[in-house]
Amino acid sequence: MSTKAYFNGEIGNYDEMSIPLSDRSVFYGDAVYDAVLVLNKKPFTLGLHLDRLYRSCELTDIRFTMPREKLVEEIDRLLAVSEGDSLMLYLQVTRGAAPRKHEYPANTEPNLIMFLAPTKLPPKDKRASLLGIEDLRFQYCNIKTTNLMPNVFAAEKATKAGATEAMLHRGARVTEGAHSSILMIKDGTVVMPPLDELVLPGITRKVIHSLCDRHGIPVSLREFSVDELMAADEIILCSTTKNVIYVYEIDGVAVGGKDRALAQRIQALFLDEVYRETGARI
Ligand code: PLP
Secondary structure: OOOEEEEOOEEEEHHHOOOOOOEHHHHHOOEEEEEEEEEOOEEOOHHHHHHHHHHHHHHHOOOOOOOHHHHHHHHHHHHHOOOOOEEEEEEEEEOOEOOOOOOOOOOOOOEEEEEEEEOOOOOOOOOEEEEEEEOOOOOOOOOOEOOOHHHHHHHHHHHHOOOOEEEEEEOOEEOOOOOOEEEEEEOOEEEEOOOOOOOOOOHHHHHHHHHHHHOOOOEEEOOOEHHHHHOOOEEEEEEOOOEEEEEEEEOOEEOOOOOHHHHHHHHHHHHHHHHHHHOOOO
8 A cells, every 4th residue: 555645635645646836835945844653553642743843833933723633633534544553644734825925925824734654663772873964054943844955965964974863063062963863871861952943852852851750860951062972971862763772883983882771771761652652662
């Protein structure tokens, strides 16, 4: 069965569906999106992803008025015709169609695009490596918009160099990956970059944060430098489709491996949470 897609209520095959040329996402990337892991047909932490999607709409003044309950119904309709145990639900809300002009008309009707595609998570023991790349993105990185060219360039460069992911940094400060969050463990504390306009509020790191709070593992939200990361006890790479995995190498230099007990505990807590909500062992 082919990947199923959705456009404003209509469901069809992914490679046969189209959107209007005048949609503002075509000319300006004027859209926000989110991605959710779906295991055993159960979306993991859907509520948190929808919170972020609606927040991205607010931050971009995209007036998406579909009530949340209706959106969940539409997701369920798409899920009902999709096959597979491990899927990624992609949702995109565009500002809508309008003649090409930078300023947007007040009355554009947002368009909703979704699809459910097979996804294969990396195994939990994957040995991740990072490639340091200057973070050249704009200052709206807290909004999950489809304006992703610098992320695309960084991901491409990292993959071509044989790395698992980019380690983006603004000068000395580490921000995140091209499409994942980067955390470190130092002296028994999980350190996460502060949630300012330079990083995406990742759902996976949010889940890790609340699991740590629940289990008495200290968490600190603060900036850290490339040098600090290189010297960290452990480095964790995480995202919806990348799982929660450890980093072994940055720019070809061995890193981490100094507090495997805590790193493994965090990974296990996360995987248990996935199991609790979806019944799937990853
Ligand atoms: N940072 C960026 C730039 C991302 O694109 C992503 C996910 O795509 C993440 C972090 C991780 O976010 P999440 O855990 O919600 O997948």
